[in-house]
Amino acid sequence: MYIIKNISTRLAHHPDLAKVIAHKFQIEESDFKIISIIRRSIDSRKRNNVWLNFTVEAEFSGKAPIHHDIVEVIEKKEKTLEAIILSDLNPVIIGCGPSALFAGLALVEEGFKPHFYEQGERIQPRDEKVDYLWLHNQLDPDSNVQFGEGGAGAYSDGKLTARTRDKYSDKIYAYLTQFGADKRISIDALPHLGTDGIKAVTTKIINYLEEHGAVFHFSHKLTDIKTVNERLELTINDEKITPEICLLAIGNSARELFTKMHENKIAMEAKSFAIGFRIEHSQEFINNLFYGDKCDFTVTGPASYRLTAKAGEHSVYSFCMCPGGSVICGSSEENSIVTNGMSMADREGRYGNSALVASIEPSHFGHDVLAGMNLQRNIEQKAYRDFYNAPAQLGRDFLKNRVSAKLPKTTYRPGIYSRSMGELFPMYITKALVTGMKHLNKTYRGFIDNGVLIGPETRTSSPVRILRDHHTGESINTPGLYPVGEGAGYAGGIISSAVDGLKAASRFKIKK
Ligand SMILES: Cc1cc2nc3c(=O)[nH]c(=O)nc-3n(C[C@H](O)[C@H](O)[C@H](O)COP(=O)(O)OP(=O)(O)OC[C@H]3O[C@@H](n4cnc5c(N)ncnc54)[C@H](O)[C@@H]3O)c2cc1C
Structure with missing residues (x-):
């Protein structure tokens, strides 16, 4: 079996890949057979000349041509994880x-019946709470965009990009298709499900887990973790439980718990993350700027982009682009503003947005374990003025350091108010953003000038890392505690968090 890479074709719904391959390698179509398409990406490096790029698996009837784009598949020996034997059937x-649910799937596959405790609510009441915030300015700190069934990814673009592809990520895509996602997600280079898609899949996963003996406790909040008599002790809704192990899949916004864990001396460290805001344009502007006006958008879908610039020791980059989506209020603490982005599966909205952020490290904000978290909170509180309206500024005014006299309509609910975004951040972040954005404005003509900034975007990834043993995944000083997913500080995004949870849970085996 061979992998054939870099098969480039003009935009078409059903390109004749055999013909393209035969032409590229000067062979006959009868010399090979395409077994399956394994990757499809959009090559938009040249505006008005957007192409598709494919990678396929194929077999050759004779000798394969010698070419760097044709690679023989050699089965790699995957390292097997050291097994950890448990006697308790209810981890x-x-x-x-995502990290919790995919950990759960690995556990039920082994025969465990895990017990889940989640501070937020199920999707339907959670939806009502989220709407209530967006329409009536009232936040439930335990059930919101960050917290509840499906975790932070439930209100998202549902981008399913994997950092690396291996047997674990393949398994995640297989599970997602088993629970209703389109098979294309494992082929597309930038797959996405949309908020509607991700919620539907999540509910099916939970139903499946329940059918296999898992028990879910919503509106159950963990408030303390300690070791008592060499056994883990968790306080949940004021009751104490002492499980054999606990997979801690708490996401990047579990601030009360991070603080408690730090007080209890559970080993953690501050980690780098990124801070900035959302930039929103009309999707038509984005389509035109990145793909051009001659592109067949019925093949490509609305244009997406990923931009980077250097600003001294910081990187300034776009992140979590939501074509046809909206900027949303993702606050989880009262009287503070956090923005993020989401879209539906069809991405048919008239606007597109992405985060535009500068990378920062403990050397910038301090090495104290909670320094990054405190910086986030400080910025979010500064951004709050009245109700949950978000500060906003025209991109061109941000570069010129002047408050915008007039702001256009945006997708953010409840609403926006005019503010100099630079004053939300410490000077080093503002300077980095201005430097990086000036570069981007030059390279992608008018990209910043024509955008409106809405912010702040502070929850790009976890500000802490919960230290765990490299081989076992267990906390280095709290036996029985297994931190997983984004909150643990080892993952960022839906797929990598899901992989982290699945991989950690795959180690556990039942004592025979
Ligand atoms: C609006 C938005 C859009 C996003 N879009 C994308 C995207 O398109 N693609 C992508 O890859 N990523 C996206 N992300 C990021 C992605 O959602 C996260 O990376 C992912 O959900 C992390 O998974 P996790 O399981 O580690 O944590 P989370 O999904 O954050 O889940 C953690 C859960 O733990 C619960 N919890 C926390 N503390 C406690 C406690 N003390 N007691 C009980 N329960 C607790 C929380 O309520 C939460 O439900 C988006 C995030 C947001 C907010």
Whole structure:
């Protein structure tokens, strides 16, 4: 079996790949057979000349041509994880986001019946709470965009990009298709499900887990973790439980718990993350700027982009682009503003947005374990003025350091108010953003000038890392505690968090 890479074709719904391959390698179509398409990406490096790029698996009837784009598949020996034997059939999982749910799937596959504890609510009441915030300015700190069934990814673009592809990520895509996602997600280079898609899949996963003996406790909050008599002790809704192990899948916004864990001396460290805001344009502007006006958008879908610039020791980059989506209020603490982005599966909205952020490290904000978290909170509180309206500024005014006299309509609810975004951040972040954005404005003509900034975007990834043993995944000083997913500080995004949870849970075996 061979992998054939870099098969480039003009935009078409059903390109004749055999013909393209035969032409590229000067062979006959009868010399090979395409077994399957394994990757499809959009090559938009040249505006008005957007192409498709494919990678396929194929077999050759004779000798394969010698070419660097044709690679023989050699089965790699995957390292097997060291097994950890448990006698308790009911491991505890805290959280109900991607890392928790995929950990749960690995556990039920082994025959465990995990117990989940999640502070937020199920999707339907959670939807009502989220709407209530967006329409009536009232936040439930335990059930919101960050917290509840499906975790932070439940209100998202549902981008399913994997950092690396291996047997674990393949398994995640297989599970997602088993629970209703389109098979294309494992082929597309930038797959996405949309908020509607991700919620539907999540509910099916939970139903499946329940059918296999898992038990879900929503509106159950973990408030303390300690070791008592060499056994883990968790306090949940004021009751104490002492499970054999706990998979801690709490996401990047579990601030009360991070603080408690730090007080209890559970080993953690500050980690780098990124801070900035959302930039929103009309999707038509984005389509035109990145793909051009001659592109067949029925093949490509609305244009997406990924931009980077250097600003001294910081990187300034776009992140979590939501074509046809909206900027949303993702606050989880009262009287503070956090923005993020989401879209539906069809991405048919008239606007597109992405985060535009600068990378920062403990050397910038301090090495104290909670320094990054405190910086986030400080910025979010500064951004709050009245109700949950978000500060906003025209991109061109941000570069010129002047408050915008007039702001256009945006997708953010409840609403926006005019503010100099630079004053939300410490000077080093503002300077980095201005430097990086000036570069981007030059390279992608008018990209910043024509955008409106809405912010702040502070929850790009976890500000802490919960230290765990490299081989076992267990906390280095709290036996029985297995931190997983984004909150643990080893993952960022839906797929990598899901992989982290699945991989950690795959180690556990039942004592015979
Ligand atoms: C609006 C938005 C859009 C996003 N879009 C994308 C995207 O398109 N693609 C992508 O890859 N990523 C996206 N992300 C990021 C992605 O959602 C996260 O990376 C992912 O959900 C992390 O998974 P997780 O399981 O580690 O944590 P989470 O999904 O954050 O789940 C953690 C869960 O733990 C619960 N919890 C926390 N503390 C406690 C406690 N003390 N007691 C009980 N329960 C607790 C929380 O309520 C939460 O439900 C988006 C995030 C947001 C907010």
